[in-house]
Amino acid sequence: MKTIFHKFAFVYILIFLISFILIIIGVRSVLDYYFVSNETELILERAHNFEELVNSRYITGFSLDLFQEQIILLDGYTGANIWMFTEEGAFYTTSNSTSDMNLADYPNLIDDIHSVFQGNEISREVIYEGISADRILRVGYPFHIGDKIYAMFINVPMPELEDTISKVSVIIFISLSISGLLAVVLIFMITRRMGHEIKVINDAAKFIAQGNFEKKIIINRKDELGELAQSFNAMADELNKQENTKRMFISSLSHDLRTPLTTIKGYTHGMLDGTIDSDKQERYLKIVSSESDRLIKMINDLLDLSKMESGALILNRTDFDLNEVIVNVLDSFEQKIVDKRIKLTIDLTGEKVLAHGDMASIQRVVYNLMDNATKFVNEDGSISIRTEFKNDKIYVGISNTGNVLSPKELSMIWDRFTKLDKSRGLEKKSSGLGLSIVKEIIRAHNEKIEVYSNEEIGVAFIFTVATQIFKKSEQS
Numbered sequence: 200m201k202t203i204f205h206k207f208a209f210v211y212i213l214i215f216l217i218s219f220i221l222i223i224i225g226v227r228s229v230l231d232y233y234f235v236s237n238e239t240e241l242i243l244e245r246a247h248n249f250e251e252l253v254n255s256r257y258i259t260g261f262s263l264d265l266f267q268e269q270i271i272l273l274d275g276y277t278g279a280n281i282w283m284f285t286e287e288g289a290f291y292t293t294s295n296s297t298s299d300m301n302l303a304d305y306p307n308l309i310d311d312i313h314s315v316f317q318g319n320e321i322s323r324e325v326i327y328e329g330i331s332a333d334r335i336l337r338v339g340y341p342f343h344i345g346d347k348i349y350a351m352f353i354n355v356p357m358p359e360l361e362d363t364i365s366k367v368s369v370i371i372f373i374s375l376s377i378s379g380l381l382a383v384v385l386i387f388m389i390t391r392r393m394g395h396e397i398k399v400i401n402d403a404a405k406f407i408a409q410g411n412f413e414k415k416i417i418i419n420r421k422d423e424l425g426e427l428a429q430s431f432n433a434m435a436d437e438l439n440k441q442e443n444t445k446r447m448f449i450s451s452l453s454h455d456l457r458t459p460l461t462t463i464k465g466y467t468h469g470m471l472d473g474t475i476d477s478d479k480q481e482r483y484l485k486i487v488s489s490e491s492d493r494l495i496k497m498i499n500d501l502l503d504l505s506k507m508e509s510g511a512l513i514l515n516r517t518d519f520d521l522n523e524v525i526v527n528v529l530d531s532f533e534q535k536i537v538d539k540r541i542k543l544t545i546d547l548t549g550e551k552v553l554a555h556g557d558m559a560s561i562q563r564v565v566y567n568l569m570d571n572a573t574k575f576v577n578e579d580g581s582i583s584i585r586t587e588f589k590n591d592k593i594y595v596g597i598s599n600t601g602n603v604l605s606p607k608e609l610s611m612i613w614d615r616f617t618k619l620d621k622s623r624g625l626e627k628k629s630s631g632l633g634l635s636i637v638k639e640i641i642r643a644h645n646e647k648i649e650v651y652s653n654e655e656i657g658v659a660f661i662f663t664v665a666t667q668i669f670k671k672s673e674q675s
Contacts, residue, residue: 211386215379226371230364239322239338242279242353246340253344283342284312284350308352315339315350324357333358396424400431412439444614456497459490500632507639514557514643518667521554521561521593522547522586528565529584535573539580546585553667554593560640561664565595567633568660572599575658583659591666592646598659604652612650613638637662 283291302308306325314321321339334357342351396418406414412435418428466483469475475483506512525547536543554561572582580600587594604612613634641648641662648662 208387208390211390212383215382219375219379222375223368223372227364227368230367234364235322235324235336238336238355242336242338242355243320243340246338246342246351246353250340250342250344279356280354282352282354284352286316286348311337311339311352312350315341315352316348318348334361393424396420396428400424400428403431403435407435407438410442412436412442456494459494462490463487497632500636504632504636504639507636507643512560512639512643514560516556517558518553518555519558519561521595521664524558524562525565525584525586525595528562528569531566532569532573536582539573539576539578541573541576541579542581544581544583544585546583548586548588548593550588552588552593554664555667556644556646556664557640560643564637564640564662565597567637568597571633571660572597572658575599575601577601580657588666592663593666594661594663596659596661598656600657602657603654604650604658609650609652 281292285291302312305327307323311321311323318341319339320341321337323337323339325335325337326333327335336355336357338353338355340351340353342349399418400416403414403416414435416428416431418425420428466475466487470480470483503512529543529545535541569582569584576582576599582599583596585596587596637660638648644665646663646665648660650658650660652658
């Protein structure tokens, strides 16, 4: 199997080899251009100096024989083969075999002679076939003696330059090879370590996939892999938390389902086998009906919550009077308020602003929060309901006195898996899913709900509702 280590190593080495080859070729080309240019400039400078020397010493009495001698001196000065052409076609050189020279045998020489006589300095790399297999650097220079011009060509063998270029290239090659070797070693170490850490994460993922959520990844890195390990550990903790709450939920749900079913079964069998007298059957049938209603409500709450969490809840948004909805809900809790001698404070906004949303869902939110308040308020305690219009939102607050919730309890208050167990001992008829449903309804409306708890207010829920899209003033 090709691991990520092998893939990284292969890619890095391939990139290095390609870069290495391109660098060598590029450096070789640059060096070749540099040394040839530098040698050309040096030759032209020497030719110019020689030209000044000749003109300063031999301005009078300059003979052709003397010219031949001076060319030989220049040959020794430059270390090259010198040719000199006159405008009349005469040819002077350090070699005495001038009669054997055929200009057509020398690449571009005729054109270069014409160009030099026009006053141009030229430089060209050539190979003289049949004369030399080596590259030759041919430099043309317009040589002036008095008012007369000569076409001077200085031929420098390239092997000496190439030897210098090769030596410099070898040094660069060795340096690049050493640095490349170090780079390959570092790449090997880095990718091998990275591959090992990825394997650790992969093994942990397989471990968690088997349901073992306590697996932790220990990677001391500050890069993306370190962040991945931290996120993975956070995911494992969350999955472990969900697994524990799921067990608690199943345990609590099983208890709440078993209790009414046991009651229904016991009373039904008692009536069927005659254990319960006929004059008492109506009373127990009412209990069976009540327990059946409780089961149905619990199942409906679970189905509704599942639909909300999956995003399948369809909202029928309309404009409605939220204050009126709250007052209607309060009528349902009149008896509970009287039985627990609750002091009820109602402060509804006097401004006539309609809310915009699914009226039935918002009514359910208010009902569940009031149900929660009347359930947990202390005897002779207080419940406060308040609405306020602010920033194009209607704020609704429902609070009750009683036990103060700790920060940990506040963080778990929306968890459907923990509510069932908390409410069961206080209110047998509650499914314990009310607050979870409230949270999902508010989320579906893209609104916010917060919960606060302290000694002064007890427990307070505050949520927002959008206002009507078109106000009366705009409609008129």
